[in-house]
Amino acid sequence: MRANKDYINLDPSFWGYIRFIGDKMGYSSRKEGILTYSKDQIIKCLSKYDLEIDSAMLEKVVQYLNYRKQVLMNFVEPHLMDLEEAESNFYDLKNNILSSGKKFISPQPMNKQKGEKKKPAFFTCAINLLTEQAINDFNSENNTNITCDYDPHNLTFLTEDDNPKLLKDTYSRRFDGAIPSLNTPVAIWEIKEYYYTTTFGSRIADGVYETQLDGYEVRNTVGSKPIHSFLIDGYTTWWGMGKSYLCRIIDTLHMGLVNEVIFGKEIYEEWPKEVKKFCELQNKR
Incomplete structure (x- = not known):
């Protein structure tokens, strides 16, 4: 599997948001599996730490989280072997x-x-x-x-x-x-x-x-x-x-x-x- 061209060569701040969201909100849970978040949920989380995000970055973050979940569920899981x-x-x-x-x-x-x-x-x-x-x-x-x-x-x-x-x-x-x-x-x-x-x-x-x-x-x-x-x-x-x-x-x-x-x-x-x-x-x- 190679990277999706839509999410390569992105600014380091993008990955800063991805890591921050994963750390504060979680990557996955036993009940829900791979987690994704809405724009409102992300804004609410960031505001707790007196942080902001511009609309273009927020849109890209939400898109990537949804992409990551789909590629894990539809490609990665079926390829893993017991x-x-x-x-x-x-x-x-x-x-x-x-x-x-x-x-x-x-x-x-x-x-x-x-x-x-x-x-x-x-x-x-x-x-x-x-x-x-x-x-x-x-x-x-x-x-x-x-x-x-x-x-x-x-x-x-x-x-x-x-x-x-x-x-x-x-x-x-x-x-x-x-x-x-x-x-x-x-x-x-x-x-x-x-x-x-x-x-x-x-x-x-x-x-x-x-x-x-x-x-x-x-x-x-x-x-x-x-x-x-x-x-x-x-x-x-x-x-x-x-x-x-x-x-x-x-x-x-x-x-x-x-x-x-x-x-x-x-x-x-x-x-x-x-x-x-x-x-x-x-x-x-």
């Missing part, structure tokens, strides 16, 4: 690859659970397989040798556009994938899959804010910069317990802090297409 669906889709993908006679070398990490719950990290493993397939197809069709770091253990760094021996920037946090490597990649991504959580804890919330901070670093990079993707899944965690953070993720996307957000089974529809675009960009370098 544990059973994620497991089934992953094994379908893996078995299709094996039955075709193809081999894969991308890592297939296990989750952090114990006992009977310790299984492959279905979302991450599927992303790795889809990435590898797309890269292999591109290399075969274009006689290239594009690579991927599927499990980076170091920081991403960028070199100057006109001199690859000079360092331009080094990002603060480790990402979950990079094409072709951590050295000046054309694309980087973060993965958040939560199938086993029983409460929406601070660790998950912090993950959203960490992605926003990563986004500020990438956005502030001078010159060429990598495409920054955010991939998330876990129906119960995100939709059942974390609707307010899904609102924040939609905000993050439209603030330009990530280039795209891939929700759940959208990886099977869109991620291979995105990887092909990354390969095309790398091939033009």
Whole structure:
């Protein structure tokens, strides 16, 4: 999912109002789900804090809140997978690859659970397989040798556009994938899959804010910069317990802090297409 062009490149004050309203009035509730507000409700809230808003900004805020609710309900929720669906889709993908006679070398990490719950990290493993397939197809069709770091253990760094021996920037946090490597990649991504959580804890919330901070670093990079993707899944965690953070993720996307957000089974529809675009960009370098 990419940002709606109607809500990109907006003034920072717009996002100031969106955050303020979310903080004071709420993003969601158990009874009503994703919340929206009328103009009168917003004006009344702002007046409590001796704040005002002009009519054009107010109109845009109300429009965006309604848009955010609709895109979450009509697109995001249907794409989020529960544990059973994620497991089934992953094994379908893996078995299709094996039955075709193809081999894969991308890592297939296990989750952090114990006992009977310790299984492959279905979302991450599927992303790795889809990435590898797309890269292999591109290399075969274009006689290239594009690579991927599927499990980076170091920081991403960028070199100057006109001199690859000079360092331009080094990002603060480790990402979950990079094409072709951590050295000046054309694309980087973060993965958040939560199938086993029983409460929406601070660790998950912090993950959203960490992605926003990563986004500020990438956005502030001078010159060429990598495409920054955010991939998330876990129906119960995100939709059942974390609707307010899904609102924040939609905000993050439209603030330009990530280039795209891939929700759940959208990886099977869109991620291979995105990887092909990354390969095309790398091939033009």
